[in-house]
Amino acid sequence: MDPFLILLHSFSSSLSDGELSSMKFLCRETIGKGKLQSLRNGMELFSILLEQHLIARDKVAFLQGLLKSIKREDLVSQLQQFVEEGEVNAPDDQPDVHERRLQKAAIEVICENVGRDWKMVMRKLGISEVKMDRVVAANPFNLREQLAQSLREWQKWKGKDAKVTDLIKALRGCNLNLVADRVEQELSLLNAGTR
Known part of the structure; x- marks a missing residue:
């Protein structure tokens, strides 16, 4: 399995509804309003960002900006660790x-x-x-x-x-x-x- 997809999956499951709404709002200019309204979870948002080549294993600046905007420094540091080491250590x-x-x-x-x-x-x-x-x-x-x-x-x-x-x-x-x-x-x- 792709470690980057595993990372995105773990991010998705740790996002609250409010944080997901904030991320969707921040993506209004890049993803159409209609598509955004139908998104139910972080995985669906990340899938669209992957399809539009806004994020990738070696292209994380957009994702980092989103996570910083919703003040999830814990996820930002996990993302930085992934970039540096190509792997993720789970909290457990x-x-x-x-x-x-x-x-x-x-x-x-x-x-x-x-x-x-x-x-x-x-x-x-x-x-x-x-x-x-x-x-x-x-x-x-x-x-x-x-x-x-x-x-x-x-x-x-x-x-x-x-x-x-x-x-x-x-x-x-x-x-x-x-x-x-x-x-x-x-x-x-x-x-x-x-x-």
Whole structure:
């Protein structure tokens, strides 16, 4: 199945009636009034936009404008993620609350203690050179932010499969055992409820 159509389908099911009406109103100049009145859901609107070549997998500016106009920043960011990575992580593909707390604590410790070796750690986690280069370009003089952004990229990429144990394993794989020990210590404090 086409990932772009899957994305549009998920957008359609998350639109309220009011949001759909707003989008239809905004499309009055591009789609005839008669056609617009007969539309019952987002999928029908997206189908017409696809037919008229106003939106496509590699042409999302019109759709982005519509979503921004109805103030659905969550959908705009999903669309941007799709454009950047060619894929979509569904909201149910996120780690549970406990794992996110652990990740946040681990990332804090890693950012404080891993310096210039951060790329080696990211390679162990499977992040591509292209993504790392993009992060460096966005934060050219801030080593800590480069690492933090790269770790966020890893979290987005892995979704619910992003585990703190993978972070510790990557650190140990890079012989950063002291940092790995500090992460484990922080996590045991968190799990014991003293933090």
